[in-house]
Amino acid sequence: MSISETELRELAEFQSETPILSVYLNVDPTQRTSEEYLLRLRQMLKEVEDQAVREDVAAVQRYFEHEYDWSGRGAVVFSCVAADFWRAYSLAVPVASGLTIARRPYLSPLAMLVDAYGQYALASVNRQGLELLLFRMGEMVEREVFEGEEVYKRKKGRGSSSLGRRGGAPVSSGHQKELALRNLREAARATDRFCRKHKPQRLIVAGAEPTASQFRDLLPRSLQEKVIGTMSIDPAASEPEIRERTLQLLQEVEEKRKVEAAEMAFTAAGKGREGVVGLDEVLSAAHEGRIRTLVIDRHYHARGYRCSNCRYLTVQALDDCPFCGGTFVEIPDAAEAAVTKVIEEGGEIEVVDDHPPLQQAGIAALLRY
Numbered sequence: 358m359s360i361s362e363t364e365l366r367e368l369a370e371f372q373s374e375t376p377i378l379s380v381y382l383n384v385d386p387t388q389r390t391s392e393e394y395l396l397r398l399r400q401m402l403k404e405v406e407d408q409a410v411r412e413d414v415a416a417v418q419r420y421f422e423h424e425y426d427w428s429g430r431g432a433v434v435f436s437c438v439a440a441d442f443w444r445a446y447s448l449a450v451p452v453a454s455g456l457t458i459a460r461r462p463y464l465s466p467l468a469m470l471v472d473a474y475g476q477y478a479l480a481s482v483n484r485q486g487l488e489l490l491l492f493r494m495g496e497m498v499e500r501e502v503f504e505g506e507e508v509y510k511r512k513k514g515r516g517s518s519s520l521g522r523r524g525g526a527p528v529s530s531g532h533q534k535e536l537a538l539r540n541l542r543e544a545a546r547a548t549d550r551f552c553r554k555h556k557p558q559r560l561i562v563a564g565a566e567p568t569a570s571q572f573r574d575l576l577p578r579s580l581q582e583k584v585i586g587t588m589s590i591d592p593a594a595s596e597p598e599i600r601e602r603t604l605q606l607l608q609e610v611e612e613k614r615k616v617e618a619a620e621m622a623f624t625a626a627g628k629g630r631e632g633v634v635g636l637d638e639v640l641s642a643a644h645e646g647r648i649r650t651l652v653i654d655r656h657y658h659a660r661g662y663r664c665s666n667c668r669y670l671t672v673q674a675l676d677d678c679p680f681c682g683g684t685f686v687e688i689p690d691a692a693e694a695a696v697t698k699v700i701e702e703g704g705e706i707e708v709v710d711d712h713p714p715l716q717q718a719g720i721a722a723l724l725r726y
Contacts, residue, residue: 661691
């Protein structure tokens with residue numbers, strides 16, 4: 358079961374008086390066996406047995422020991438038995454293993470995955486046809502095929518098995534060029550219809566050159582802006598091979614984009630424009646609903662305070678809330694609370710690795726205004 362942005366927002370809105378156990382478990386079968394991953398889970402649960410609710414620990418353990426089919430590469434579970442709350446997701450992409458106990462689901466890693474791999478399309482094109490694949494969190498969910506007119510004419514007799522060479526019409530003939538161009542135009546229209554229907558966040562083009570570039574130039578500008586890269590794929594490649602190639606490209610693009618987002622936030626903050634750096638400034642902007650993109654170092658956590666009435670977040674130990682007069686309660690991770698708030702407001706989350714300025718500041722944001 359994959360997860361959509363809508364489901365992510367629903368998770369962000371859930372809170373409970375009883376702590377919620379959030380579990381992320383890497384179950385990539387190419388790295389270890391299911392028995393080894395199960396042992397790792399038991400060790401993590403034992404480490405938090407004095408903090409987590411016993412019923413939630415039992416529910417998680419029961420799920421992985423008796424119900425989970427170990428078919429994915431990452432597993433995410435949220436459990437709060439007292440509030441009758443249970444969500445389990447098997448993902449085609451790996452996650453970093455870890456447990457969190459809080460009154461809200463721990464969403465930062467999941468938000469990062471949805472942003473990176475949520476929904477993307479692959480258009481595999483040649484001079485005669487097109488295959489369109491839709492992936493959600495690395496799992497193929499839709500497939501469409503477009504067949505155009507035959508470009509290469511075969512002649513009877515010796516060499517008829519060779520296309521465009523011995524026994525075939527020359528590839529460079531004007532007629533074949535026109536047929537190929539017509540097919541590419543129709544393929545571009547088919548891709549536009551497919552993307553309008555399924556609304557992928559990103560588009561990857563696969564094909565030999567110059568066909569792939571010609572096809573890309575024929576796409577509507579709105580789709581050209583979604584294209585994150587071009588690759589060649591063996592026509593006989595299996596679905597797992599295609600998935601791995603596309604996920605590798607997505608990861609490379611995401612890492613570059615995350616660094617660019619962090620740079621933009623620091624630059625904007627330095628110029629006194631639509632950017633803030635540091636938890637205090639970020640929490641203030643989050644309360645006002647101004648955050649467009651939140652960038653956070655993967656390992657950043659910081660205690661803070663939340664108003665029990667209006668949910669205003671701050672790093673300061675205030676007696677009364679300046680907005681509603683309510684009382685504050687200390688929370689273990691104000692940074693994660695900011696992530697939840699931004700998700701609720703429809704903003705984007707970028708979890709960044711190895712960016713020295715962000716490692717020092719912990720958190721920053723690009724603002725809507």
